[in-house]
Amino acid sequence: MNNYQDIINLEHKEPNYKHPRMTIYKRSSQFAPFAALSGFSDQIKEEKRLTSNKIELTEEQKEIINNELLKIIENKDSTAKIVHFIKDKYKFGGTYITTKSKIKRIDNINRELILINNDKIRLDNIIELSIENIDIS
Numbered sequence: 001m002n003n004y005q006d007i008i009n010l011e012h013k014e015p016n017y018k019h020p021r022m023t024i025y026k027r028s029s030q031f032a033p034f035a036a037l038s039g040f041s042d043q044i045k046e047e048k049r050l051t052s053n054k055i056e057l058t059e060e061q062k063e064i065i066n067n068e069l070l071k072i073i074e075n076k077d078s079t080a081k082i083v084h085f086i087k088d089k090y091k092f093g094g095t096y097i098t099t100k101s102k103i104k105r106i107d108n109i110n111r112e113l114i115l116i117n118n119d120k121i122r123l124d125n126i127i128e129l130s131i132e133n134i135d136i137s
Helices: 024-029 040-048 059-074
Strands: 079-087 094-107 112-115 120-122 126-133
Touching: 059 094, 059 126, 079 120
Parallel strands: none
Antiparallel strands: 079 094, 079 126, 094 112, 112 120
């Protein structure tokens, strides 16, 4: 006998279980992949995340920002658009974000821009500054 001819046509016998059969979903979950190295996928995602280097401004660009700061001091009710660098907590570099807010004050001692919601932006981290709306009263 070859190719299992003696058993190929036998009727399938259902076992007499005392417990109900496992559902296909539960049975398939036994073979689901598992993370052999927990946290490894998070580490890979973190490594793929890109950061930017901080841009060093030229003297002309610094002068433009200083002129905009003077306009902000004169027009306290105006909204400023600020593009600034935020240092990354985990990797070298960081990201540039744009913030639109009213300016509460400029702290010359700590070289910070204090926003109306008390957030602080270091003046050295600003690469672009402009007034969105000037209140002409």
